[in-house]
Amino acid sequence: MHGQEALADRFEEHRGHLRGVAYRMLGSLSDADDAVQEAWLRLSRTAADAEAAEIENLTGWLRTVVSRLCLDMLRSAATRHEQPAAWHLPDRISETGDGGDPEEEVLLADSVGRALLVVLDTLGPAERVAFVLHDLFAVPFTQIAPIVERTPGATKKLASRARHKVKGPPEALAAPELAEDRQVVDAFLAAARSGDLEALLTVLAPDVVRTADLSAVIRGARAVAEETVLLKRNARFAEPALVNGTVGVVVAPYGRLVIALLIRTDGGRVAAYEVIADPERLRTLKVSVLPPADGRASSDARVMY
Known part of the structure; x- marks a missing residue:
């Protein structure tokens, strides 16, 4: 139990970073929290198998797990051709949201940038993951490539294509x-x-x-x-x-x-x-x-x- 508690403490040190990565990938606070929670469950199962001690870079391991979970969620949504529900502007902000704390999500959207979130929502799943990890969190392409199941060169092209959409026309x-x-x-x-x-x-x-x-x-x-x-x-x-x-x-x-x-x-x-x-x-x-x-x-x- 002591080891599990210590591992939980280590995970909590990374929760904010993981949540930030997941939110930028998914654009939904509740979905981001779901991905982070699933990452903890996987880490705890790994610990039960006595493999957690072999993880040299816990930050990278957790970020990779969260990124793969987010990619799966984005692909699943794309397969179902999901469109956001009608997002009206109610008199009280608490009347809308996606199941989490609406006011917290408003503040988080402010901190990330609403225009950036709008554009990220137009990217393909692999594009979005590659762009967020590299351009927003400076993760090398060699580490992103296995997540998106491409070569480092192809992953770099994914991020470049996404960056062009985010930045807009040069003219x-x-x-x-x-x-x-x-x-x-x-x-x-x-x-x-x-x-x-x-x-x-x-x-x-x-x-x-x-x-x-x-x-x-x-x-x-x-x-x-x-x-x-x-x-x-x-x-x-x-x-x-x-x-x-x-x-x-x-x-x-x-x-x-x-x-x-x-x-x-x-x-x-x-x-x-x-x-x-x-x-x-x-x-x-x-x-x-x-x-x-x-x-x-x-x-x-x-x-x-």
């Missing part, structure tokens, strides 16, 4: 207006989150036009600003992203895309934006991650930029 990233558009969108989101009507009027062009799924239209800065203030709770789950090659916004409460904003700027203001919430239209969008606004790589993007 969009090199566009001279990117930085200015990002500033405008950041200011718009900051005002929307705070419900600051005057700040919204400053960032919106006087003749701004807001459309929703090509139908509902609102014209004029004050009308658009007042509508935005009414929906300010959505802004909590919003993040700038490249949407179809230009700076826009994704609204993803738990890393699942439910709304996207296509934004057109002019003269340092928002001239027009379209709200897209229709699931079919959302699936046609090309979303990618913007470089950090300050030009420095974040902990989840050290290789990307």
Whole structure:
């Protein structure tokens, strides 16, 4: 029993790391916790077989087990052609989620980056595992290759293909207006989150036009600003992203895309934006991650930029 307790203590030292890996691979806190718990069960069974003492690199062993479990879960979901359920934005955040602590998952999505989670959700299972392990956790391709059942060279190509999707088109990233558009969108989101009507009027062009799924239209800065203030709770789950090659916004409460904003700027203001919430239209969008606004790589993007 003493040995099992000692092993449990060692496992707990790794739980946070394993949970972070699994969450980025699966995009679901409850699924990530399931994978981590299964890793513990496998470790405890290994200990019962007197093999745990032979594990030289416990961190690597556990990460490999969790990664293989996540890959199996991703492949199973892909085989069943699973689509996320309708992710609405309820009045109280506790009314939704995937079975875990909703508020904790909101905070975790914030820390990882909602745009990154949205893009990761579009990758194939092996692509996602290779990208997360290498680009986000600096695991060598020689260690990833056995997990995804490919050669190190093929694994490197998997991660490279995924990285291209995450970063977006080079021409969009090199566009001279990117930085200015990002500033405008950041200011718009900051005002929307705070419900600051005057700040919204400053960032919106006087003749701004807001459309929703090509139908509902609102014209004029004050009308658009007042509508935005009414929906300010959505802004909590919003993040700038490249949407179809230009700076826009994704609204993803738990890393699942439910709304996207296509934004057109002019003269340092928002001239027009379209709200897209229709699931079919959302699936046609090309979303990618913007470089950090300050030009420095974040902990989840050290290789990307």
